Structures are given as structure tokens and as C-alpha cells.
Amino acid sequence: MIEIRNLYKSFGVKSVLSGTALTIAKGESLAIIGQSGCGKSVLLKHIVGLLKPDAGEVIVEGENIWQVSLERLYEIRQKFGVLFQGAALFDSMNVAENISLGLREHTLMSETAIAARVKDCLAMVGLSGSEDMKPSELSGGMKKRVGLARAIAMKPSYVLYDEPTTGLDPITADTINDLIIRLNERLHVTTVVVTHDMVSTYKVADRIVMLHDGKIIYSGTPSEVRETDNPVVRQFIEGRAEGPIKTATTRAT
Amino acid sequence: MKSPVNQTTLPDTIARVGQLALDFFNEAGTAAILMFRILAGGKNLWKDRKLFFEQALRQGVRSLPLVMLVGIFTGAVTAWQGNYQLKGYVPLQYLGVATLKAVVIELGPVLTALIIAGRVSASIAAELGTMRVTEQIDALESMGISPIRFLAVPRFFANLLMMPVLVVLADFIAMVGASFVATALLGMTAAMFWNQIPTFFEVFDIVAGLIKAFVFGAITAVMGCHIGFTTRGGAEGVGMATIRAFVWSCLLILVMDYVLAMILF
Numbered sequence: 001m002i003e004i005r006n007l008y009k010s011f012g013v014k015s016v017l018s019g020t021a022l023t024i025a026k027g028e029s030l031a032i033i034g035q036s037g038c039g040k041s042v043l044l045k046h047i048v049g050l051l052k053p054d055a056g057e058v059i060v061e062g063e064n065i066w067q068v069s070l071e072r073l074y075e076i077r078q079k080f081g082v083l084f085q086g087a088a089l090f091d092s093m094n095v096a097e098n099i100s101l102g103l104r105e106h107t108l109m110s111e112t113a114i115a116a117r118v119k120d121c122l123a124m125v126g127l128s129g130s131e132d133m134k135p136s137e138l139s140g141g142m143k144k145r146v147g148l149a150r151a152i153a154m155k156p157s158y159v160l161y162d163e164p165t166t167g168l169d170p171i172t173a174d175t176i177n178d179l180i181i182r183l184n185e186r187l188h189v190t191t192v193v194v195t196h197d198m199v200s201t202y203k204v205a206d207r208i209v210m211l212h213d214g215k216i217i218y219s220g221t222p223s224e225v226r227e228t229d230n231p232v233v234r235q236f237i238e239g240r241a242e243g244p245i246k247t248a249t250t251r252a253t
Numbered sequence: 254m255k256s257p258v259n260q261t262t263l264p265d266t267i268a269r270v271g272q273l274a275l276d277f278f279n280e281a282g283t284a285a286i287l288m289f290r291i292l293a294g295g296k297n298l299w300k301d302r303k304l305f306f307e308q309a310l311r312q313g314v315r316s317l318p319l320v321m322l323v324g325i326f327t328g329a330v331t332a333w334q335g336n337y338q339l340k341g342y343v344p345l346q347y348l349g350v351a352t353l354k355a356v357v358i359e360l361g362p363v364l365t366a367l368i369i370a371g372r373v374s375a376s377i378a379a380e381l382g383t384m385r386v387t388e389q390i391d392a393l394e395s396m397g398i399s400p401i402r403f404l405a406v407p408r409f410f411a412n413l414l415m416m417p418v419l420v421v422l423a424d425f426i427a428m429v430g431a432s433f434v435a436t437a438l439l440g441m442t443a444a445m446f447w448n449q450i451p452t453f454f455e456v457f458d459i460v461a462g463l464i465k466a467f468v469f470g471a472i473t474a475v476m477g478c479h480i481g482f483t484t485r486g487g488a489e490g491v492g493m494a495t496i497r498a499f500v501w502s503c504l505l506i507l508v509m510d511y512v513l514a515m516i517l518f
């Protein structure tokens with residue numbers, strides 16, 4: 001279980017999170033939606049301690065990640081797999097080395113076992129046989145999928161996906177959705193998906209929360225979200241420029 | 254509150270100088286903390302020896318041609334100008350010793366370190382800076398891998414090892430260059446050039462040169478890592494980081510050279 005309590009974060013004068021509170025139950029599949037730039041990626045980074053909050057707490061399985069030692073924080077992080085929005089592949093390493101880095105660093109697995117795991121992970125994301133390619137030789141969508149393979153290589157109990165289907169064609173996107181669901185249902189991976197893609201959201205999530213103005217303003221199941229009369233959520237899922245959410249153009253008028 | 258550039262008031266200037274001083278100490282403090290954390294991370298060096306050798310190869314062996322070139326010309330110019338400076342005051346047979354001392358104590362370590370500052374410090378800053386702005390460092394952290402252990406420690410110790418090696422090599426090649434100038438252009442025999450060296454040679458000179466090399470090696474690597482890790486803002490930020498690493502390393506090398514001279518001699 002992950003508890004996010006009253007999180008505040010500003011960059012300079014720009015306040016991004018202001019009192020964000022969210023509890024993520026073990027085994028659930030949670031989608032975080034919200035406007036571009038509202039702080040979804042920033043929130044994800046707080047969960048694994050990549051950003052330090054100005055105030056508030058992040059508690060992972062009972063441990064406050066900013067009160068434990070640095071060594072312990074690194075151990076806690078091994079429970080997580082993170083897919084970064086920009087994939088963040090190590091560009092000095094090939095695909096296989098990217099995926100196997102965690103295994104090499106944290107386990108005593110043999111080279112054969114590591115190679116087999118890399119092969120499995122690549123098969124899961126539909127990229128079999130691309131072990132020897134360099135990140136610079138991959139398309140945007142392929143990078144995303146290698147990033148996903150790397151995130152799940154250590155068999156983490158939590159996977160944080162930052163826009164897993166952005167930049168993928170609808171068919172590949174759907175196989176990724178299926179993969180996310182399969183990991184969640186069969187391996188009981190606690191899943192947090194940040195996304196704009198409402199098709200994907202409805203498909204993979206048991207619960208959807210919306211981040212707006214630095215706070216979680218809504219939480220509900222996909223069917224509740226479809227029926228909601230919350231004006232902010234309605235505007236977002238219907239994709240309308242007019243409404244309570246201010247956009248660049250409506251703000252000007 | 255911003256005042257126009259041409260109306261800078263005295264308090265403004267003082268405030269700016271104060272801010273610069275604060276920035277400097279802040280920067281130096283963060284770099285020093287990083288250095289301690291790298292030193293503490295040195296206990297993993299044997300486990301990560303593969304990373305270490307990779308870096309030693311990249312930083313050391315590939316700097317060789319450049320260091321040799323610098324060595325040759327340093328020696329040659331030292332002998333030539335030494336001849337010009339000593340002529341009429343000191344017998345030419347002391348040219349060899351004078352050159353040796355200048356090279357071993359000062360020119361070898363400082364010039365080699367400045368070359369390395371250009372090559373290694375800037376390239377570490379560019380590499381780690383790119384990894385920072387493309388979230389690769391975040392990715393390492395998220396996998397529970399310490400970027401200090403994985404990236405900074407091997408680079409630091411590789412530089413610490415390679416710098417003295419490169420300096421000794423540069424010293425040696427400089428002397429070869431100097432003896433070439435002395436024999437081919439200044440009309441000395443090889444015996445004249447080398448004969449006085451055993452009499453005046455002091456092991457301490459070599460030790461002092463090596464101490465300098467170690468310190469300069471530490472400075473260039475730490476500044477490269479520190480500036481790389483704290484890079485912000487895209488390709489432009491990486492470009493700035495590269496320049497900053499080079500300038501800071503050179504500056505600190507020259508300052509530390511003076512400090513060490515005061516301590517050692």
C-alpha cells in the first residue's frame with residue numbers, strides 16, 4: 001500500500017502539487033488522469049522519491065521514504081518498476097543491457113537466466129529479437145516498449161506507467177493495455193497508470209482519480225466516471241475546451 | 254526589483270558580489286559533499302571493477318596521444334627558453350637539471366591536468382548532464398541503483414589512477430623533447446644535457462609532482478560529475494555544463510597548484 005499525504009511541491013514560484021492526497025491499495029489498478037502540465041509525472045516521481053516534497057509524506061508499505069536511510073530508500077525502490085514518459089533508456093547500452101541492468105545489479109542470476117528473462121520481457125512487449133539494438137536505432141514507440149520491458153524485468157510489486165500508450169498505434173496500444181491488465185490480474189502487480197488516453201484508462205483501471213490544481217479532486221470506478229456529473233471530470237473525459245478547466249485560449253478571454 | 258544596467262547602484266553591486274560569493278560557496282560545498290560520498294563509495298570499487306576499467310580506458314588510454322603531444326612540446330619549449338634565460342648567467346650544462354625540475358614539479362602536472370580538464374572533465378559533465386536531462390539518472394535511481402556508485406565512483410577513481418600515470422609519461426616525453434632540442438638545436442651533447450641530473454635529482458620533486466597529479470585528478474573528476482549531475486534544461490543546459498566543467502576545473506587546478514606549492518616547497 002502506498003499512502004500519499006498532503007503533498008506540496010513548487011518549482012520556484014510555480015506551485016504544482018498543493019495538498020495532494022492519495023492512497024493506492026495493494027493489487028489495485030489505478031489510473032491518474034489530468035490536464036497536460038497538471039503535475040501527473042511530478043506526482044509519480046514523488047512516489048519513488050525522485051523528487052523531494054516541500055511538505056507532506058509518501059509512505060510505502062508503512063515506511064516513510066524520506067525518513068529511512070538512503071540505503072533503505074534504494075531497497076524500497078527495488079519494489080517498483082517505472083516506465084518514464086520519455087522512456088529514459090540508457091543510451092550507452094543496448095536493449096538487452098537496458099533490460100538486464102537491474103537483474104545484474106540486484107540479483108545473482110546466471111547469464112543464461114538473465115538472457116532468458118530479457119527474451120521473455122521483450123516478447124511481452126512485442127519486440128522479440130531486438131536485444132542488440134541501440135536506443136538511438138529505435139522508434140519512439142519502440143523505446144516506450146523497451147522502457148516497459150525494463151520496468152517489469154525485476155518482477156516488481158508496483159509498476160508506475162507514465163503514459164504507456166502515448167505514441168503507439170491503436171493496435172500496439174491495445175496489446176500494451178492487455179499486458180498491463182495481465183500483469184495486474186495474474187501477477188497481482190499494483191498498477192498506477194498516468195494517461196490522457198481515455199480508451200486505455202477505461203480498459204485497464206479499476207479506479208480512476210483526477211489530478212487538478214494540485215489536488216486529487218475525484219476518485220471513482222470507470223463506470224462511475226462515465227456517469228459522473230462532476231463538471232471538471234466531465235469536461236476532461238468529453239474533451240471540451242469550454243468548461244471549468246481553464247485552457248490557454250479560454251483563459252485569455 | 255530590476256534596475257537598468259546602466260544605472261547599477263553601489264548596493265546593487267554589493268548584493269551581486271555577495272550573491273556570487275554565496276553561489277561559489279554553495280557550489281563548492283555541494284561538490285565537496287559529492288567528493289566525500291564518492292570516496293565512501295570507493296568500497297564498491299572491486300565489485301564494480303568492470304565499470305572502473307572501462308572508464309580508465311576511456312579517460313586514460315585515449316588521452317595518451319594528446320598528452321604525449323603536449324609533453325614533447327612542453328619539453329622542447331622549456332629547453333629552448335631555458336637556454337635563452339640561463340645564457341650568460343648559468344653554464345649550459347645545467348640546462349638539463351633546470352628543465353627536469355621545471356617539468357616534473359610544475360609543467361608536467363599542470364599542463365597535463367589542464368588537458369585532462371578539457372578532455373575528461375568536460376566529457377564527464379556532458380555525458381552525465383545528458384543523462385540528467387533525459388531522465389536516465391532518474392531511471393537509475395528508480396531501479397535502486399545509486400548514480401554515485403554506478404557513474405561517479407568509477408569515473409573518479411579511474412581519473413585518480415590515470416592522472417599520475419599520464420603525468421609521469423608526459424614528464425618522460427618532455428625530457429625526450431628537451432634533450433632533442435638541446436642536442437639538435439643548441440649544440441649540446443647528450444652527455445652534457447643528462448650528466449648533472451643525477452647530482453641534483455631529488456625523489457621529493459617526483460613525489461611533489463605526483464601529489465599534484467592526484468589532487469588535479471580528483472578535482473577534474475569531481476567537478477565533471479558534480480556539474481553533470483546538477484545540469485538543468487535540455488541541450489542548452491548540457492552545453493553550459495560542458496563549459497562550466499572546463500572552466501571550473503582549470504580554475505581550481507591553478508588555485509590548487511598555488512596552494513600545493515605553498516604547502517610542499
Ligand SMILES: Nc1ncnc2c1ncn2[C@@H]1O[C@H](COP(=O)(O)OP(=O)(O)OP(=O)(O)O)[C@@H](O)[C@H]1O
Binds near residue numbers: 011036038
Ligand atoms: N524539474 C522541474 N523543474 C521545474 N519545473 C518542473 C520540473 N518538473 C516539472 N515541472 C513543472 O511542473 C508542472 C507539471 O509537470 P508534469 O511533467 O508533472 O506534467 P504532466 O501532468 O505530467 O503533463 P503531461 O501530461 O504533459 O506529461 C509543469 O508545469 C512543469 O513545468
Ligand SMILES: [Mg+2]
Binds near residue numbers: 085
Ligand atoms: Mg507527464
